[in-house]
Amino acid sequence: MKITGVETYVLEGLLEDKVFGWSQRVTDRRQAALCAVSTDDGIQGLGEAFYYGGPARIVANLIGDGYAPLLIGRDPFDTSVIWDFLYNWTRDQGMKGLPISALSAIDIALWDIKGKALGLPVYKLLGGPYRNRAHVYATGLYQPQNVASIEDALAKEALGYKEQGFSAMKLKVGYGIEKDLRYVKALREAVGNDIVLMVDANHAYNAAEAIRLAKGMENYEVYWFEEPVPPEDIDGYIEVKQKSNILIAGGEDEFTRYGFRELITRRAVDILQPDLCAAGGFTEMMKIVAMASAWNVPLIPHVWGTNVGLAASLQFFAALPHFPERRYPAEPFFEYDRSPHPLRDGVTQERFLMKDSYLDIPQRPGLGITLDMDFVRKHGV
Template sequence: MRGTRIRSVTPHVLMADLAEPFAYSQAWYRRRGAMLVEVVTEDGIVGWGEAFGPPELTAPICAWFAPLLVGQDAMAREALWQTMYNRLRDHGQRGLVIEAISALDIALWDIAGQALGLPVHRLMGGPIRTEVQAYATGFYRRERRDHLHYLTEEAEARLEEGFAILKLKTGWGLDEDIALTRDFRHAIGPNIGLLVDCNHAYDVPAAIAFGRAVADCDIGWFEEPVQPEDLDGYLEVKRGQPIPVAGGEASFTRWGFRDMITRRVADILQPDVAACGGISELKKIADMANAFGVRINPHVWGTGVALAASLHLLAVIPDNPPGLFPRPPLLELDRSPHPVRDALLAEPIGFAGGMVQVPQGPGLGISVDRAVLKRFAA
């Protein structure tokens, strides 16, 4: 096995302007970026990680952690995770600190796989599956008034690409959301899977009213109906309307998901590998959820680094429940504009017929184009 002592930790902040701004229920995006962290061993193995969250804020936290990691054995992932978490435990049990730890943990898994000549999913005992069905995330608000028209055009493009499941963004006002959801379902027809995500735009009464009003639209899940801190609100929404409730992209670590799981506040949990604590922590969350019979469908909204890490996890998450006719977890595949994401990998991850292949190369199984790092350096 090649030497795995850590020589350097380097954050990369990348940013690009968008040709056309878009919005979700909480904010407009006019630029999109990423924070990648590059961890290099003394023998020259390069591991890549990614943090979900504002790149300008997660990068200095990764840099702050660097002295704790340099000189340590990159193979000691669990020990290093505990070192980082405990060092800022009094100040960062959730949010930016955990997002930075997530990026570093992903990079350490990438190094371990390369050092051993194995893909990450093999290190975790897989694969259970070598390809994953993807649903298309997008369908955001644009600075136009013909919302149904451009959303329908986007749906047609995604269906041509092979997607069979689409996720509609809502959160524009209760009456408008009800009308838009019903019209969008009519536009795409009854045979296409439809998910709805309001990014915690509602309070409990509005979320229940929305779920009841669109219950006949055959919606696979109702994502983030209320604010992520409001677990009692999640329970009320889950009990008050018939659509399965999903959430968890804004929750962190096994401790953050413990109450969601034991109280059964959601039907589907959505930890993000680049936010919840990395590959190490998401695997623990998934195993804990499986013991309680709760479904896991990871949230994914980053570059090819986060996508690859998510695919390795999806390769080993058990069917829930198991059987001859399982319902395997889905991959969220972001199709909204992201110039950095589209250019970053030297070889894009394979997608065809609605299915995404789990990378088979050592580590994450990806190669970052260093010219892109320079091109989009913030």
């Protein structure tokens, strides 16, 4: 089998009255960068590149103009060989960030092709399922804009998740310690003590501030504190982790086995959060998993995109081992983004619906999804 073409799709949807903010900025739109790799067998593989800050066209151009010409004529089964070749092609200026997100989308598409060609879901090719459904937590609780009381709006949103059956949810923090503590308190009081609550600062703080916030949050049973400090500040992570009684999570802004080597071997976090659509796709994620397993650092993937990235992440999640294996192993949480996203569901013909706090992992070949081309064309830019 040979690769014959690579298509990229850049989509955009405006949030209109659902504009939201977090510790770094406010956004009025969501974008997506998708790719489809074609073969001479007629099999097409799909991938998504994760990006923050956009525009998504930059990462799509990296796929279409940068990597696509290097893929034509190659065998899509040669995923490791292709990965190392493409990485080395842009290594001098592309060790982290968007080039690796672009490479991730291509790698995901190649695994989709392999699964479809063999008639097997991707998780089977990754070593088999440790689980066939994913226990989700709701990502949402961003900072609403133009509301009378942010605390009231957050409490209402959280109660909505609880009513839908979520048992865990994640709140954005990083707006200043006093404000963060008000939000955390309001949420904990609204949802009660039987809900698992995580917080995410999106690297808003230095280590001293993050430690102060962690100590303040101890009264509210926060399960993990995500991205307390900037991703480059590994010593800061270690300092916060040593002085916090809350688990420290991070890794959505880290890339490849080389980037994760530092987080893992220095034991900088309690929970590693690589994103399949950013850190390098399936090929690289399995190498990160192997390293995390050797150092016994639990891994819970970051997931934040359309149904293409979600479907791929579910396949990865099925094949994610326990940390460690034991008679009654701890089951990881799966991130289920519920923040406003006008493109998330419509890009695929399939829907992913939570039942009793779980998402089923598709058993269909490849990623188990089909693009809705009418939707993709309608929202393409």
